Amino acid sequence: MKKEIQLTAVLLALVLLICGCSAAPETSSAPVGSTTGTSSTVSDQGTGTAEPIEFEIFIPDPNKKIPPEDAPVMQQLFEKTGVRIKYTVPPTEAKERLNIMLSSDDLPDLIRFDDSSIMKQYIDAGKLLKLNDLLETHAPQLFNVNWETFRSRIADENGDYWYMPGNYTFGQAYIEANYGFNLRNDYLEEFGYENVPKTMADIKELLKKVKEWNPDIIPMGLALGPQGHLNYLPQIGAAMNGLTYLDNWGGYSLYLLDEAKDELVYYTDSPELKAFFQFLNELNVEGLIDPESPIMSAEMLKQKAVSEQIWSFFGPWWEVNSEVNAYEASIGSQEQSVVVYPTADASIEVGTYSPYTVDMFTTGVTVTTKCKDPERYMDFIEYINTEEGWLNAQGIIDYHHTGDNTAESTEGYDYIIREDMLIDGKPAFQSSSWMGDMWESDENWWWNRGVECMGDFTYSINFLHKNSSYVKPPEDVSIWWDENTQRINALLGVTGENYQEKENARGVDASAISGLEILSEDAAYTKLLAVQKLHETTLPRIIMAGSSEDFEKEWNAYVQALKEAGVEEVMAKYNELYHTRMEAWRSAE
Amino acid sequence: MRQYKKAGRSSLRKSVWRQKTLYLMLFPAILFTVIFAYVPIWGIFTSFYDYNPGLGFSGSPFVGLKHFQRFFSEKSVFLILRNTVAISFLNILFGTVFAILFAVLLNELPFVRFKKTVQTVSYLPHFVSFVVVSNIVQTLLATNGPINGLLVSLGVLEKPVVFFTIPEAFWWLVTGMNVWKEMGWSAIIYIAAIAGIDPSLYEAAMVDGAGRLRRIWHITLTGIRPTIVVLLVLAVPDLLNAGFDASYLLGNAMVSNFSEVLDTYIFRVGLQEGQYSYAAAVGLLRQAVGLVLILSANKFSKKVSEYSLF
Numbered sequence: 046m047k048k049e050i051q052l053t054a055v056l057l058a059l060v061l062l063i064c065g066c067s068a069a070p071e072t073s074s075a076p077v078g079s080t081t082g083t084s085s086t087v088s089d090q091g092t093g094t095a096e097p098i099e100f101e102i103f104i105p106d107p108n109k110k111i112p113p114e115d116a117p118v119m120q121q122l123f124e125k126t127g128v129r130i131k132y133t134v135p136p137t138e139a140k141e142r143l144n145i146m147l148s149s150d151d152l153p154d155l156i157r158f159d160d161s162s163i164m165k166q167y168i169d170a171g172k173l174l175k176l177n178d179l180l181e182t183h184a185p186q187l188f189n190v191n192w193e194t195f196r197s198r199i200a201d202e203n204g205d206y207w208y209m210p211g212n213y214t215f216g217q218a219y220i221e222a223n224y225g226f227n228l229r230n231d232y233l234e235e236f237g238y239e240n241v242p243k244t245m246a247d248i249k250e251l252l253k254k255v256k257e258w259n260p261d262i263i264p265m266g267l268a269l270g271p272q273g274h275l276n277y278l279p280q281i282g283a284a285m286n287g288l289t290y291l292d293n294w295g296g297y298s299l300y301l302l303d304e305a306k307d308e309l310v311y312y313t314d315s316p317e318l319k320a321f322f323q324f325l326n327e328l329n330v331e332g333l334i335d336p337e338s339p340i341m342s343a344e345m346l347k348q349k350a351v352s353e354q355i356w357s358f359f360g361p362w363w364e365v366n367s368e369v370n371a372y373e374a375s376i377g378s379q380e381q382s383v384v385v386y387p388t389a390d391a392s393i394e395v396g397t398y399s400p401y402t403v404d405m406f407t408t409g410v411t412v413t414t415k416c417k418d419p420e421r422y423m424d425f426i427e428y429i430n431t432e433e434g435w436l437n438a439q440g441i442i443d444y445h446h447t448g449d450n451t452a453e454s455t456e457g458y459d460y461i462i463r464e465d466m467l468i469d470g471k472p473a474f475q476s477s478s479w480m481g482d483m484w485e486s487d488e489n490w491w492w493n494r495g496v497e498c499m500g501d502f503t504y505s506i507n508f509l510h511k512n513s514s515y516v517k518p519p520e521d522v523s524i525w526w527d528e529n530t531q532r533i534n535a536l537l538g539v540t541g542e543n544y545q546e547k548e549n550a551r552g553v554d555a556s557a558i559s560g561l562e563i564l565s566e567d568a569a570y571t572k573l574l575a576v577q578k579l580h581e582t583t584l585p586r587i588i589m590a591g592s593s594e595d596f597e598k599e600w601n602a603y604v605q606a607l608k609e610a611g612v613e614e615v616m617a618k619y620n621e622l623y624h625t626r627m628e629a630w631r632s633a634e
Numbered sequence: 635m636r637q638y639k640k641a642g643r644s645s646l647r648k649s650v651w652r653q654k655t656l657y658l659m660l661f662p663a664i665l666f667t668v669i670f671a672y673v674p675i676w677g678i679f680t681s682f683y684d685y686n687p688g689l690g691f692s693g694s695p696f697v698g699l700k701h702f703q704r705f706f707s708e709k710s711v712f713l714i715l716r717n718t719v720a721i722s723f724l725n726i727l728f729g730t731v732f733a734i735l736f737a738v739l740l741n742e743l744p745f746v747r748f749k750k751t752v753q754t755v756s757y758l759p760h761f762v763s764f765v766v767v768s769n770i771v772q773t774l775l776a777t778n779g780p781i782n783g784l785l786v787s788l789g790v791l792e793k794p795v796v797f798f799t800i801p802e803a804f805w806w807l808v809t810g811m812n813v814w815k816e817m818g819w820s821a822i823i824y825i826a827a828i829a830g831i832d833p834s835l836y837e838a839a840m841v842d843g844a845g846r847l848r849r850i851w852h853i854t855l856t857g858i859r860p861t862i863v864v865l866l867v868l869a870v871p872d873l874l875n876a877g878f879d880a881s882y883l884l885g886n887a888m889v890s891n892f893s894e895v896l897d898t899y900i901f902r903v904g905l906q907e908g909q910y911s912y913a914a915a916v917g918l919l920r921q922a923v924g925l926v927l928i929l930s931a932n933k934f935s936k937k938v939s940e941y942s943l944f
Contacts, residue, residue, distance in 0.1 A: 141906045574907050582887045
C-alpha cells in the first residue's frame with residue numbers, strides 16, 4: 046500500500062513537471078529585412094485572389110473598440126483582399142505592455158505607437174522594419190500621392206520612414222469634442238433648459254440648486270483615481286479658457302501655448318488653469334463633489350452615473366453618457382445624460398474643446414521584424430488607401446442609390462452614393478438613414494458592424510481630396526438621434542444641421558504643438574517622468590483640499606515640488622523642440 | 635584514504651538510491667527554484683548598464699554604479715523606504731501575534747470537529763486573490779457601504795468617511811487586510827508546533843494547580859518558542875518586502891505619501907517607465923540589504939537564545 050502511494054506521488058510529480066514545462070507556441074515571423082513573400086498579393090482591382098492571411102496589430106489604447114472578426118465590413122474587406130486584422134489591446138497600462146514586448150521580443154506583426162520615445166527604443170533595438178523600399182515598391186500611390194504634402198515631415202533625420210500615420214484629416218475636418226461638462230437633464234426638464242450652465246459660476250449655482258432639489262444625489266463626481274479622468278481636467282480647464290493645448294486622448298498634455306509670448310508653458314504657470322482648479326476646490330469645500338472622487342476610476346464613475354448616485358461630471362462624454370442613456374431608455378425613462386461646453390466666464394464666447402491638427406503626430410503604425418509578410422501588408426495598405434479600398438473599409442455601400450435617403454430604402458447599407466444628387470458634377474456620398482436607426486438602437490452597433498474600422502491604416506483620405514469621385518455634403522447628423530435625443534438637443538439649441546458648425550466652432554488648431562516628444566536618452570526625460578508622477582499624485586489632493594487655505598498651501602507646495610523635479614528643464618526642452626519645428630516650417634514655406 | 639573515500643561515495647549512492655522516490659518528488663521543486671530563482675540572477679548585471687533589451691549587453695553602455703547613485707539621490711527614497719519598513723513591520727508584528735493567539739486559542743478548544751472546521755475556514759482567505767479581497771474591502775468601506783452605515787447609525791461618525799483617502803489610516807488598513815488574509819495560514823505552523831508539546835506537561839501543571847492562562851504562558855508559548863524565533867528570523871529580510879498588491883490596488887493620490895513602497899516603485903520605474911537598469915539596481919540593493927538582515931538576525935538570535943536558523 047505504502048509503495049503504491051509512493052508510486053502515485055512520483056507519477057503525479059512528473060505529470061505536473063511536464064505540464065509546467067509546456068511552452069506557448071511561437072508566432073511565425075519573417076526574417077529581418079526579408080523581401081520574400083509567402084503568398085500572392087492583392088490584385089490591382091482588389092478582387093480577392095490572394096490567400097488568406099492575418100496580421101496582428103497591437104493598439105496601445107485600452108479604450109479601443111474592436112470590431113469582431115465576423116463584422117460585415119471586416120468580412121467585406123477580407124473577401125476583397127484576403128486580409129484579416131487581429132487587434133490586441135492591453136487591459137490597462139499600454140506603456141508597460143510595450144516595454145515587456147520589447148524586452149521579451151514577443152512582437153506582433155504591427156504596432157501602433159502613440160509615444161515616439163518608445164518607438165525610438167524599438168527602432169534602436171532593431172525591432173522595426175525601415176519602410177522606404179516597401180513604400181516605394183508596394184505603396185507608390187500612398188507614398189507619392191496621399192503623402193504628397195507632408196512626406197518630408199514624417200521621415201527621420203536620415204530620410205528614413207519607420208511609421209505610417211493614421212486618422213489623419215486635413216482641410217474641413219469632422220471635429221467633435223471629446224469631453225465637456227456632463228449632466229443629467231432631469232433638473233432641466235423640471236425647471237427649464239435656460240438653466241444650462243454657460244460659465245463656471247453658472248455650474249456652481251446649478252449644482253447648489255440640484256443639491257437642494259435632490260439631497261439623495263451627489264451633485265458632481267470626478268474620476269481622480271487610477272484609470273480615471275485626471276488627465277482630462279487640465280484640458281477642460283484650458284478649453285474653458287479658450288486656450289491652445291493638446292488633447293492626447295487622456296494622456297499627458299500638460300503644456301499650453303502662450304500665443305502672446307509664442308512659447309509653451311506648463312499648466313501650473315497659467316493663472317487661468319489655477320482659477321479652474323480653485324473653482325473645483327470650491328465645489329469640494331461646499332460639499333458638491335463626491336468625497337470618493339480621489340479613488341474613483343472611470344468605471345466606478347460610470348457605475349455611479351448609471352445608478353444615479355452622481356448627477357454630473359467633467360470628462361469624456363461618450364462612454365458614460367451612452368451607458369446612462371441606454372439604461373434609462375431600457376427602463377422607459379426619458380432622462381438622459383447630456384454634454385455641454387461652458388466657458389470660464391462670460392468674456393469667453395466659445396471654449397476650445399476640440400484641438401485638431403493638420404499635421405502628423407510623430408507616431409503611427411509600424412511594421413515589426415516579426416511581421417509574417419511585410420510586402421503583403423504594404424499591398425493591403427496601398428489598396429485601402431485607394432478610393433475603392435477606402436470605400437470598402439468604410440461600410441456596406443449602395444453605389445447606385447436613387448430616391449430619398451430613408452431607413453426603408455437604405456436598409457442593409459451603411460452609406461449610399463446618390464447618383465441623383467450631383468455636387469460639382471460628382472455624386473453625393475451620404476450616411477444612410479438605416480445606419481442612423483441601427484445606431485440609435487445599440488450604441489455598440491457601429492463597432493459590431495465594423496464601420497470605418499480602418500482608421501489606423503488610412504491616411505489623407507477624405508472627400509475633399511482632389512482625386513475623389515464623390516463629394517460628401519454636410520450631414521444632417523440627427524439621423525443618428527432617436528426622438529428623445531432630438532427633442533433634448535433642440536432644447537439645447539443643437540439640430541442635425543447646425544451640429545457640425547457648432548462643433549467646428551469649438552475647434553482649435555494645435556498642429557504647431559502636437560507630437561513634441563522628449564526622447565528617453567535626453568537628459569530631461571527622467572525629469573519629465575518625475576513631473577508626470579507629481580501631476581498624478583498631487584492634483585487630486587489639490588482639488589480635494591478641505592479649505593481655500595489648504596488649496597493655496599497644496600498648490601504652492603505642488604509648484605515648488607515641480608521646480609525641484611525639474612519642470613523648468615522639461616519646458617525648456619519642449620520649447621526648444623517647438624521653436625526648432627517653427628523655424629523648419631517657416632523655411633519650408 | 636582512498637578506501638574511505640570510496641566507501642563514503644558508495645554509501646552516499648546507496649542512500650540516494652534507497653530514497654530515490656523522495657528525491658524524485660523533490661526534483662520538480664528544485665527545478666522550479668533553479669529556473670525561476672537562480673537562472674534569472676544573471677539579470678542583476680543589467681543594473682550596471684544602461685541596458686537596452688534589443689541591443690543586449692554588448693550593445694548597451696556600461697555605467698557602473700550610476701543607477702545606485704541615482705537611487706540614493708532621489709527625493710522620494712526616504713518616503714518609500716519608510717513606507718516599506720512600516721508596512722512590513724506592522725505585517726510581521728501583528729501577523730505573528732495574531733497567528734500565535736489564534737493557534738493558542740484553537741488549541742484550547744475541546745471539540746475536535748469544531749476545531750478542525752474553524753481551522754479550515756480560517757486559512758481559506760489565503761487562497762483568495764488580493765484583487766478580490768481589495769474589492770471586498772473597498773465595497774465594505776464605501777461611503778454607502780455597511781461599515782459606514784453602521785458607524786453613522788451608532789453615532790460614531792457624523793457622516794460617512796472615505797477610509798482609503800485618509801493617509802494615516804493606510805498602513806493600518808493594509809495590515810488589517812493582510813492579518814485577516816494570512817492569520818489562519820500562518821497559524822498552521824504554530825498549531826503543528828503546539829501539537830508536538832508533550833501532553834504530560836499539561837497534566838503535571840494541572841496537578842500543580844496551574845490555571846489555563848498559566849499553562850498557556852509557561853507550557854504552550856514556551857514550547858513553541860523555537861518556532862517563533864525561527865519564523866521571526868526568517869521574517870526579518872521581509873522588512874524590505876512590504877508586498878506589491880495592497881499598495882498597487884489600494885494606493886491613490888490622497889495616500890501616495892504612505893502607500894508607495896519599494897515593490898510599486900520598482901514596478902513603476904521598471905515596467906511602466908521602461909527604466910529596466912534602474913529598477914534592477916533598486917531590486918539588487920533590496921536583496922543585498924535583505925541578505926545582511928537575515929545574517930544579522932540569525933547571529934543575534936544565536937547570541938540571545940539557543941535558537942537560530944543556521
